[in-house]
Amino acid sequence: GAVVSQHPSRVICKSGTSVKIECRSLDFQATTMFWYRQFPKQSLMLMATSNEGSKATYEQGVEKDKFLINHASLTLSTLTVTSAHPEDSSFYICSASFERETQYFGPGTRLLVL
């Protein structure tokens, strides 16, 4: 149980384009979903927290207009990186939790912006 999927697993795009990453909880309803970013050999950095049907809460220093988060249902959240630039290249990981229980992570999405 507690499986979280992410799609795509990796994406390469040109600078200036937008990229959407999907996060799905497959076997439970996630009241809260989280989006993280991870640089090589570093720990996870929380970007934002989202609850179904409400606006996401962004961490300090994360541009909400650049990283658009939509949590349309209890099983789906999306992260859109708008007008991506090479410095946005990173490993993006989502997690999902039910009723503030522990978080279950997706497999991650590797984004490379050329």
Place this chain on the structure above:
Amino acid sequence: QKEVEQDPGPLSVPEGAIVSLNCTYSNSAFQYFMWYRQYSRKGPELLMYTYSSGNKEDGRFTAQVDKSSKYISLFIRDSQPSDSATYLCAMSSLDDSWGKLQFGAGTQVVVTP
């Protein structure tokens, strides 16, 4: 000072040995404690989840929480090369209604055959 301190390693052990990992923390409000395993280029996988103090065992894994010392541990018995990964401790407090996690830096473990 970081809220959660974890030695990044690397920690190298021979196959079959016990792997001992630990984290210290400063926030006494932390009540939920987790250990995750992360293989390279993969998302973290939940290994152990403990509420408050005490010990918890699951197969080859044992998690310990000592809230009085603000210290948590993870032991891996009979280690295998497949246990080579980065191990992240994480914790959250009741004060945070959404259960945001504070992570340690992660300890890289290498189990040599």
